[in-house]
Amino acid sequence: MRLTTAGIPVGVTSPVVGRITRLGVAEEERRERIYVVTQPATSEELSGYRAVLTPLKPTETSLSDALVPMIHSLRDNDHLRDNDIVAIQPTSSFVRTIYRPDSSHNSLFVTERCSSNCLMCSQPPKDRDDTDHFLAINLELLRLIAPGPEYLGITGGEPTLLGAKLLTLLTRLKDDCPDTRVHMLTNGRLFAWPAFTRSFCEVHNPNLVLGIPLYADDPIIHDYVVQAKHAFDQTVLGLHQLARWGQPIEIRVVLHKISVPRLPQLAEYIYRNLPFVTHVALMGLEPTGYTPRNKEKLWIDPTEYQGELEQAVETLSVRGMNVSLYNLPFCLLRPSLWKFARKSISDWKNVFFQECERCGVLEQCGGLFQSAERLHSPHIKALPPPAPPSLVA
Amino acid sequence: MRQFYTIETYQSGKAGHALLPFRFLRLDHDRELLVTDVGEYAIVPTGTTDTLVHNRLEPGSTLYKTLKSKQVIYDTDSALLLDVLATKYRTKKSFLNGFAKLHIFVVTLRCDHSCHYCQVSRQTADRTLYDMSPEIAERALQLMMRVPAKDLTLEFQGGEPLLAFETIKYTVARAKELAAQHDKNLQIVICPNLAFASHDVLAYCRDENIKLSTSLDGPAFLHNANRPRPGNNSYELTIEGINRAREVIGSQNVAAVMTTTRRSLDYPIEIIDEYRRQEFHSIFLRPISPYGFAVKSKHRTGYEMARFLDFYKKGLAYILDLNRQGVNMQEVYAKIILTKILTPYPTGYVDLQSPTGSGTGVLVYNYNGAVYASDESRMLAEMNDESFRLGNVMTDDYRTILTGTAMQRLLSASCNEALPGCADCALQPYCGADPVFHHATQGDLFGHRPTSGFCFKNMEIIKHLFRFIAEDDRDLLRTFFTWIRDQGHTDMLAEVPTCA
Numbered sequence: 001m002r003l004t005t006a007g008i009p010v011g012v013t014s015p016v017v018g019r020i021t022r023l024g025v026a027e028e029e030r031r032e033r034i035y036v037v038t039q040p041a042t043s044e045e046l047s048g049y050r051a052v053l054t055p056l057k058p059t060e061t062s063l064s065d066a067l068v069p070m071i072h073s074l075r076d077n078d079h080l081r082d083n084d085i086v087a088i089q090p091t092s093s094f095v096r097t098i099y100r101p102d103s104s105h106n107s108l109f110v111t112e113r114c115s116s117n118c119l120m121c122s123q124p125p126k127d128r129d130d131t132d133h134f135l136a137i138n139l140e141l142l143r144l145i146a147p148g149p150e151y152l153g154i155t156g157g158e159p160t161l162l163g164a165k166l167l168t169l170l171t172r173l174k175d176d177c178p179d180t181r182v183h184m185l186t187n188g189r190l191f192a193w194p195a196f197t198r199s200f201c202e203v204h205n206p207n208l209v210l211g212i213p214l215y216a217d218d219p220i221i222h223d224y225v226v227q228a229k230h231a232f233d234q235t236v237l238g239l240h241q242l243a244r245w246g247q248p249i250e251i252r253v254v255l256h257k258i259s260v261p262r263l264p265q266l267a268e269y270i271y272r273n274l275p276f277v278t279h280v281a282l283m284g285l286e287p288t289g290y291t292p293r294n295k296e297k298l299w300i301d302p303t304e305y306q307g308e309l310e311q312a313v314e315t316l317s318v319r320g321m322n323v324s325l326y327n328l329p330f331c332l333l334r335p336s337l338w339k340f341a342r343k344s345i346s347d348w349k350n351v352f353f354q355e356c357e358r359c360g361v362l363e364q365c366g367g368l369f370q371s372a373e374r375l376h377s378p379h380i381k382a383l384p385p386p387a388p389p390s391l392v393a
Numbered sequence: 394m395r396q397f398y399t400i401e402t403y404q405s406g407k408a409g410h411a412l413l414p415f416r417f418l419r420l421d422h423d424r425e426l427l428v429t430d431v432g433e434y435a436i437v438p439t440g441t442t443d444t445l446v447h448n449r450l451e452p453g454s455t456l457y458k459t460l461k462s463k464q465v466i467y468d469t470d471s472a473l474l475l476d477v478l479a480t481k482y483r484t485k486k487s488f489l490n491g492f493a494k495l496h497i498f499v500v501t502l503r504c505d506h507s508c509h510y511c512q513v514s515r516q517t518a519d520r521t522l523y524d525m526s527p528e529i530a531e532r533a534l535q536l537m538m539r540v541p542a543k544d545l546t547l548e549f550q551g552g553e554p555l556l557a558f559e560t561i562k563y564t565v566a567r568a569k570e571l572a573a574q575h576d577k578n579l580q581i582v583i584c585p586n587l588a589f590a591s592h593d594v595l596a597y598c599r600d601e602n603i604k605l606s607t608s609l610d611g612p613a614f615l616h617n618a619n620r621p622r623p624g625n626n627s628y629e630l631t632i633e634g635i636n637r638a639r640e641v642i643g644s645q646n647v648a649a650v651m652t653t654t655r656r657s658l659d660y661p662i663e664i665i666d667e668y669r670r671q672e673f674h675s676i677f678l679r680p681i682s683p684y685g686f687a688v689k690s691k692h693r694t695g696y697e698m699a700r701f702l703d704f705y706k707k708g709l710a711y712i713l714d715l716n717r718q719g720v721n722m723q724e725v726y727a728k729i730i731l732t733k734i735l736t737p738y739p740t741g742y743v744d745l746q747s748p749t750g751s752g753t754g755v756l757v758y759n760y761n762g763a764v765y766a767s768d769e770s771r772m773l774a775e776m777n778d779e780s781f782r783l784g785n786v787m788t789d790d791y792r793t794i795l796t797g798t799a800m801q802r803l804l805s806a807s808c809n810e811a812l813p814g815c816a817d818c819a820l821q822p823y824c825g826a827d828p829v830f831h832h833a834t835q836g837d838l839f840g841h842r843p844t845s846g847f848c849f850k851n852m853e854i855i856k857h858l859f860r861f862i863a864e865d866d867r868d869l870l871r872t873f874f875t876w877i878r879d880q881g882h883t884d885m886l887a888e889v890p891t892c893a
Contacts, residue, residue, distance in 0.1 A: 217462040219470050223403040233473040318874040
């Protein structure tokens, strides 16, 4: 699914965030709207909008007369739906869709910076301070979507690097969207500092869950995966600091050649050291971002780690911990693990292969990442439909 | 795009590891058991301890990583996590938070039964001699409310407590008033023999949200032999009572406990089957109480304990078989010890704690106002040994009772971390200190472990359970965790009455 497009900006001096309309709205409703114009229009028809997007060229129309920030010669626009929220970048001329009302996978993207550099990062970090830029966009987004959707993610980059700006954002989120369930992805390292954890938890959003990765029970393996010395110590201490405040936490483990060998031990470690976490997600590798580059280090066919996976899931589940499998299609899982598999892939990057069309358990299956088109197990195959329940015991 | 570094980059490069506190024993010819202060364990090949002590463990080996992960050892790459170890230790000892949570009121010594294993009951109709007066009940309640814990359990024992039903009613009403004033949550349990559990009594229990814990020693022939009463019909009355009680107050509020007498030792299967027949899902194969039994046959204690262990192992094997067949039946003592071994949490069971639960987890208020450190302390008193009488609610206040000479003597021997024989024992984190037992059986609070029935019994049972754990049998572990996670009647078993 397409989420970005670009064109040539005119009069766009600062980031513009607004709600898409394709049909045009009455003048008094235009202030927060971004109008997608595909036919020549008069300047009255365009006035008062926050911005105008058009595939047309200025020379083809009288558009340049309108005193409205504009992106013309837009490459794609079919993906832009009424009430989508987009952000227009003044410098890059990109139009990014940052919120889709029909989706249950919306996130606030807060920074591209990160203190870690995970070997399999799907969103490789960039070393520039973009925090003010994204904060402005996200605050405006929150204002537009209040009182908010059922669910909203916070992602990056590493959100805690925003420091006080993160607290500003969380406070606004709590005030504007009090009933929204919020899931923030963080490496958890900064929470090792009690003062930071205190200020973070004092925002007190009871609907907030933190998703924090842990890749091994061994500090060296974890530090290697996230490419940061002492990251393991910081994350584990951070988890304990958060637990003192009763902060709900999900542990996230990406399954790859480095994390798989000690997966059963990690499960036991989580139970012994982090029994307060509310959920453990074991996740198939997403072959995007850094992953293709580190394929030799990371790739292991999921069918090869079913033993470790089953043991880890068993360890956690018999101990009463909530455990889920993400990003793993049924055909790569032992049937005993199916009941732990969730449909977790964000709608915009979820695909099925042609082979899947004749699969008998397609309905329940979580499918694959779009990026799996590049790299995936050769064992993807259609499965027979489940046997009907037997009439005799 | 940033650069990537090799795994070697993340090792400190400094060789060697340091030991964290752990203890060890040989499990069998091939394997050693290492146990940390917080009860995390590793079953490792024989010789591992020697390797560890001589710092010859291969860094980066699987065993090295595992022992580091379990905090048996640490190195410069994991030094910061000592704070996590401290938190785990605090968690394991969190049963101490709030001080004594269980308060046993012995409302009367009168009883219709004359059980062989009971030292306290009196056969008399005179209510004035052995019943708790309202004044004493009031003073005891006042003392109980001074305990910092928010969640308190009030348990009525006897004698037969229902013979003093009026005293119970008075005490319950007053306890509820005081609990509201002091912002306490109150759980109330009566431990009756059910001969006197009339419909009115049960309706009262239902209305007041009171649970019942009764005695069931096994099938009729055994129960009636263990628990004589006029008419020799204790079993029949108990079963009728259990059924009636379940109807009125609900099955989940009716529990039963058994006492293993010498006669019981031959019938583990029959006893368990009786519990099945009565639709109980747990049974406590309760170690023999040393009072009147082991005490009088001091030199035979080892022999007797060996017989009990034989009984226990047979019973447990049968229960595990039942579970394999899909029958839900739990053995409570195993469940308590397995919780200590397999989870980061403590249990509330006061008879197997360090520091000892006597006085710190439970207080017993006798009918005459005397306060004892445990039910066993009261039993001793009935045998004219007042060593663990902490004071009397009529003459002593909270501070005097809980910091007096008797309490201080008791606590001086209360931590198995510092008891000879226990200090170096691998099983110490799963076990307890029982100064009252050792005083009773060996005449010494600290006790002599090589001849201690308490030590023998617990080491044998814990090692027995470890052999099951070492089998690494998935179905078995699943059964164990099903027990551990089922809270069921556990709250009622914080202290099991020695006689109901």
